[in-house]
């Protein structure tokens with residue numbers, strides 16, 4: 299077992315593409331224990347990317363459930379009432395998704411996505427209003443705590459801003475430590491409902507377009 303006492307982190311950005319790498323050294327400051335580099339890329343409409351998004355949506359909605367799931371289950375997953383609103387008819391205006399890919403193994407490591415929901419979608423955790431995209435995020439278990447989730451959040455925030463959205467929202471349960479990650483990335487709690495209802499968080503992206511989200515009630 300290693301105890302990390304230092305971590306070096308770097309990131310280069312080019313619009314939608316992020317390249318980040320991290321190196322950990324052990325207590326003696328001698329060995330490089332692990333290096334990781336990944337690329338955040340817009341998800342395509344390929345079957346593989348879409349299947350991965352469905353699995354990651356499941357992990358995001360049920361973070362404490364058994365994972366990984368057996369392959370071939372995506373049709374079942376997609377019909378679950380918590381998943382269907384996110385995945386049905388993917389490709390609607392406002393749908394955006396990014397996938398982090400290991401630059402060496404080319405494996406998918408995590409994903410982030412957002413979607414606009416119509417008014418009266420209060421049943422979707424994190425829903426604020428029909429012009430604020432609501433996001434979901436998940437990183438594969440073995441790839442967590444390397445900064446991938448942060449890279450994905452930065453990519454989506456940048457893309458959403460460039461698309462003219464002025465805010466992003468999300469729903470998270472009070473006991474999910476992902477809250478701290480969101481807070482570090484500028485998300486602010488909008489409501490604190492009674493546990494275990496999800497908390498709604500919102501990040502202000504600035505005022506590139508007039509979406510008048512500030513008048514919406516979260």
Ligand SMILES: CC(C)(COP(=O)(O)OP(=O)(O)OC[C@H]1O[C@@H](n2cnc3c(N)ncnc32)[C@H](O)[C@@H]1OP(=O)(O)O)[C@@H](O)C(=O)NCCC(=O)NCCS
Nearest residue numbers: 358361436437442443444445446447448470475476478479
């Ligand atoms: C939330 C999630 C996407 C973060 O991805 P990540 O690649 O680990 O994110 P980063 O490495 O950029 O940041 C990690 C930070 O997130 C927070 N965090 C998220 N989940 C955590 C957990 N289970 N335990 C401890 N910290 C956690 C911590 O602040 C952590 O900081 P640290 O590494 O310094 O302790 C990932 O943990 C995940 O997929 N969780 C399961 C699905 C889920 O809960 N999705 C969100 C639903 S609202």
